[in-house]
Amino acid sequence: MSDTKVDGEREPRDVLEHRALEEEREPRDVLEHRAIENVIIVGGACAGYAAALYTSRANLEPLVIEGFQWGGQLQNTTDVENYPGFPEGIMGPEMMVKFREQAERFGTRFVTDDAIRIELSDGGIQRVWVNDEEHLAKAVILAMGAEPKRLGVPGEVELGGHGVSTCGVCDGAFFKGENVMVIGGGDSAMEDSIFISKFAERLTIVHRRGEFRASKIMLERARRVDNIDFKTPFVVEEFVAGDDGKLASVRLKDAETGETEEMEIGGAFVAIGHTPRSELVIGEVDADENGYVLTRDGSTKTNLAGVFAAGDLVDHTYRQAATAAGTGVMSALDAEWYLRDTPPSPEAHWAGRAGVAQEGEPEDAAKVQA
Numbered sequence: 001m002s003d004t005k006v007d008g009e010r011e012p013r014d015v016l017e018h019r020a021l022e023e024e025r026e027p028r029d030v031l032e033h034r035a036i037e038n039v040i041i042v043g044g045a046c047a048g049y050a051a052a053l054y055t056s057r058a059n060l061e062p063l064v065i066e067g068f069q070w071g072g073q074l075q076n077t078t079d080v081e082n083y084p085g086f087p088e089g090i091m092g093p094e095m096m097v098k099f100r101e102q103a104e105r106f107g108t109r110f111v112t113d114d115a116i117r118i119e120l121s122d123g124g125i126q127r128v129w130v131n132d133e134e135h136l137a138k139a140v141i142l143a144m145g146a147e148p149k150r151l152g153v154p155g156e157v158e159l160g161g162h163g164v165s166t167c168g169v170c171d172g173a174f175f176k177g178e179n180v181m182v183i184g185g186g187d188s189a190m191e192d193s194i195f196i197s198k199f200a201e202r203l204t205i206v207h208r209r210g211e212f213r214a215s216k217i218m219l220e221r222a223r224r225v226d227n228i229d230f231k232t233p234f235v236v237e238e239f240v241a242g243d244d245g246k247l248a249s250v251r252l253k254d255a256e257t258g259e260t261e262e263m264e265i266g267g268a269f270v271a272i273g274h275t276p277r278s279e280l281v282i283g284e285v286d287a288d289e290n291g292y293v294l295t296r297d298g299s300t301k302t303n304l305a306g307v308f309a310a311g312d313l314v315d316h317t318y319r320q321a322a323t324a325a326g327t328g329v330m331s332a333l334d335a336e337w338y339l340r341d342t343p344p345s346p347e348a349h350w351a352g353r354a355g356v357a358q359e360g361e362p363e364d365a366a367k368v369q370a
Helices: 013-024 046-057 072-076 092-105 168-175 187-196 216-223 321-341 346-350
Strands: 036-042 063-065 109-111 117-119 126-130 133-142 146-148 179-183 202-206 228-231 234-241 247-254 260-264 267-270 274-276 307-309
Touching: 036 046, 036 126, 036 321, 046 063, 046 092, 046 133, 046 321, 063 133, 072 092, 133 321, 168 187, 168 267, 179 187, 187 202, 187 216, 216 228, 247 267, 307 321
Parallel strands: 036 063, 036 133, 063 109, 133 307, 179 202, 179 267, 202 228
Antiparallel strands: 117 126, 126 133, 146 274, 234 247, 247 260
């Protein structure tokens, strides 16, 4: 068992081992009355709700710890035009409500609060805490998503969905014929710029340094696009709204001279990267150097049996609502097959299905009825 974060600090390994021994000494009659879910899903957005839909239809009665601010990035999105099945488009928050309601229809239960601690095991009981309440499960699906990195300047949040965006593929087509700006110097900024340039009249890439972090090939591709300009070394000081409440201009500062200028534009895209929300499981499950949870063999399986991961928590390439939902479906199927094919641990034998303790029933009553 790895060290686990508590209030920002890690408990010493000997403390964790001592607690594990104490748990093993728990009387059987106590464990018999502890609720052990079939599957807990941590995260309430495209991946988490898609996983909930599939696991609930498989009669696994999932518990979704969706978070206080459920809905993910789509809660801050206006029109969604690129999700299949909505030919007229749909508002992001409305789409998340539909996702949630569809999962709820088949028996999904929700905890609308944040998980504060997760303790994972390799094939044993998985533990998730919400405040001081501990939830146990035979399998867990991690779907906490990722957050776009922010510049932290005035107007950035206030004008989100009103001219300021963090997703060029999602929102680029809304700015047809406009002069737009992309802020960033990496491959993501170049990819967004090349895509958005198909719709924009002129596009300016703003970067705080004269040199770019982007790979040489991506930078050269961007430079070859006729309507893309580069402006360096400048930093954004403020996104300025017009009288209509939408983005009208961006105030820039020369990073070398300190001089400021204002540039009129119709749209701005912040493309400085994403941060996966994996802080609760770092050190528990394998992740890459940027914190994205690693999965295996084209599946959603992690290095721990019974632990699956989906959505933007693992995806640093596509980051779309449709791809997140797709991997959410994959994680549900992987979890269902795991529960079907893996004999329950002794703890799981002692508890009933979907958190309902069963007394006086044979051990195989605890097995999952997929």
